[in-house]
Amino acid sequence: MPEGRVEVEPQDGLTTRQRRNRPLVIVHTGDGKGKSTAAFGLAVRGWNQGWPIGVFQFVKSAKWRIGEQTVLETLDEVHRTTGQGGPVEWHKMGSGWSWSRKAGSEEDHAADAAEGWQEIKRRLAAETHRLYVLDEFTYPIAWGWVDVDDVVETLVNRPGQQHVVITGRRADPKLLEIANLVTEMRAVKHPFAEGQKGQRGIEW
Amino acid sequence: MPEGRVEVEPQDGLTTRQRRNRPLVIVHTGDGKGKSTAAFGLAVRGWNQGWPIGVFQFVKSAKWRIGEQTVLETLDEVHRTTGQGGPVEWHKMGSGWSWSRKAGSEEDHAADAAEGWQEIKRRLAAETHRLYVLDEFTYPIAWGWVDVDDVVETLVNRPGQQHVVITGRRADPKLLEIANLVTEMRAVKHPFAEGQKGQRGIEW
Numbered sequence: 001m002p003e004g005r006v007e008v009e010p011q012d013g014l015t016t017r018q019r020r021n022r023p024l025v026i027v028h029t030g031d032g033k034g035k036s037t038a039a040f041g042l043a044v045r046g047w048n049q050g051w052p053i054g055v056f057q058f059v060k061s062a063k064w065r066i067g068e069q070t071v072l073e074t075l076d077e078v079h080r081t082t083g084q085g086g087p088v089e090w091h092k093m094g095s096g097w098s099w100s101r102k103a104g105s106e107e108d109h110a111a112d113a114a115e116g117w118q119e120i121k122r123r124l125a126a127e128t129h130r131l132y133v134l135d136e137f138t139y140p141i142a143w144g145w146v147d148v149d150d151v152v153e154t155l156v157n158r159p160g161q162q163h164v165v166i167t168g169r170r171a172d173p174k175l176l177e178i179a180n181l182v183t184e185m186r187a188v189k190h191p192f193a194e195g196q197k198g199q200r201g202i203e204w
Numbered sequence: 205m206p207e208g209r210v211e212v213e214p215q216d217g218l219t220t221r222q223r224r225n226r227p228l229v230i231v232h233t234g235d236g237k238g239k240s241t242a243a244f245g246l247a248v249r250g251w252n253q254g255w256p257i258g259v260f261q262f263v264k265s266a267k268w269r270i271g272e273q274t275v276l277e278t279l280d281e282v283h284r285t286t287g288q289g290g291p292v293e294w295h296k297m298g299s300g301w302s303w304s305r306k307a308g309s310e311e312d313h314a315a316d317a318a319e320g321w322q323e324i325k326r327r328l329a330a331e332t333h334r335l336y337v338l339d340e341f342t343y344p345i346a347w348g349w350v351d352v353d354d355v356v357e358t359l360v361n362r363p364g365q366q367h368v369v370i371t372g373r374r375a376d377p378k379l380l381e382i383a384n385l386v387t388e389m390r391a392v393k394h395p396f397a398e399g400q401k402g403q404r405g406i407e408w
Contacts, residue, residue, distance in 0.1 A: 024406060032387040034232065034242035037249070041241035041272065042406065044248060048271035049405040067252035068245065074282060074289075075275065084278065131405070163406065182392035183236040189386035201253040201335070202228060202246065202367065 023161045024180040029138065029171040032185035039133045039165045040068040046163070047075050047085040051130035054123060056116055057092035059136040059168075067201070086130070091116075113140035117151070127160045138168030141175070148172045227365045228384040233342065233375040236389035243337045243369045244272040250367070251279050251289040255334035258327060260320055261296035263340035263372075271405070290334070295320075317344035321355070331364045342372030345379070352376045 026042070028035035043053045055072065069090050076088035091098045093112050100115065117140070123129060140146045152174050155164060166175065176182055230246070232239035247257045259276065273294050280292035295302045297316050304319065321344070327333060344350045356378050359368060370379065380386055 022403075026406075028238065029392075030390070033385065034238055034245075034387050034389065037245035038238035038242040038389075040248070041238075041245040044244070044275045045241070045271035046405045048274050051405060067249035070252050071248045071279065071289075074279070078278060078282070085275075176393070179393060181237065181394055183238050184390040184392050185236075185238065185242075186234070186388040186390050187386075188233075188388050189380070189383060199226075201250045201255060202230075 022180070023158070024163050025155050025178060026163065026165045026181045026183075027138075027171050027176060027179045028165070028167045028183055028185060029169060029176075030184035030186050031169055032187035033190070034185045035167040036135050037068075038183075038185075039135060039167050040072070042163075042165055043068075043072060043088070043131060043133050044075070046131040047072070047079070047088060049130075050086045052086050052128065053088045053131050053133075054120075054129035055088070055090045055133040055135065056120060056137070057090075057135045058113060058116060059093065059139050089129070110140075110143070110145040113145040116140075117146045121154050124154060124158045124162060124164075127162060129162065131163045132165065134164065134166045136168045137166045138171045138175070141172050142170050148174050151175065152178050226384070227362070228367050229359050229382060230367065230369040230385045230387075231342075231375050231380060231383045232369070232371045232387050232389060233373060233380075234388035234390050235373055236391035237394070238389045239371040240339050241272075242387075242389075243339060243371050244276070246367075246369055247272075247276060247292070247335060247337050248279070250335040251276070251283070251292060253334075254290045256290050256332065257292045257335050257337075258324075258333035259292070259294045259337040259339065260324060260341070261294075261339045262317060262320060263297065263343050293333070314344075314347070314349040317349040320344075321350045325358055328358060328362045328366060328368075331366060333366065335367045336369065338368065338370045340372045341370045342375045342379070345376050346374050352378050355379065356382050 026039075028039055040055070043055060046053055053072065055069075072088045072090055075085055079085045079087055093109070093116055096112060097116055097119065099119065120132065120134065124132075137146075141148050141151060156178055158164070166179075171182075230243075232243055244259070247259060250257055257276065259273075276292045276294055279289055283289045283291055297313070297320055300316060301320055301323065303323065324336065324338065328336070341350075345352050345355060360382055362368070370383075375386075
């Protein structure tokens, strides 16, 4: 119907809704706390919107279970039993990814990281998730295990409405360049400096 | 039994466990994003430890529902039906607190903020929660609605093992002084600067 038709439209191939809900690349970096916690918080928020969520832990905590994993898996269970929220997948590198079952292979973190990134590329191409948390992904980039130019090209050209949140210190300048939102978490005061050890419920 | 007895103990009246699990005052401040999101992430983590959680929203979003509220109330429901995690209470100032039912009173944000703080003092004295999120609590302090010296004295002398997380810009120096952990969220790049509006799932 001609009514309500906008005469002049931006020639960017996007609907108004798509233009408003622009998919974001978000980076949480800096030496302070809260980078991963805030990223998992965004995952929780996205779950509530009914988004399919994918979390990929590249380094820290990959061998042990953090509270957020239990919580997001509980939310996935809520989704499966009641339809509330969205589905959640949580994968961690540890010794090999959860989708990968290499029997008896030696630990090769560089190969594991590269394999994780290849899987994420496949999922971005297939638009598997609506929000991706690539936790501590800055490190395999910094260590040269994953090619930053490949990451940048993949993110810039990803299809659809997929948000990607990347956490970790020492974020590559090329990554910051293409990010839409960058927050630096800066440690002003930290109890570890007073000899306090990490504690359950606060650190994990 | 004398075996395993430590000969020299710090005379601080604390058990070893208490000394390790020292209750923390945590402040998330700065002009960047993630202050509240990371605080709600700590609440989620605490829930997973079985802690009773209390969230008190002082300003932002107090009249509308953010995703985390739905999620934490869902987790409270999981706790009540399965025993997993801990109980969660979420209160917001909006026009009066949820525990307060003042019919037909005019909006008085200063009085509401002061009333919220009095309730939190009562709960801290009663050790009602294990983790408190005082979201945007820096503002009523900055505006003089809540006395910072009273806050400092209450927090320093609070009994037991209660963690308190306070978020917001312009945190009072007296609050930072007694905080155990302070993180500044610094905005490096923000899509609002590019004319992007807030969007569902990311901002709320």
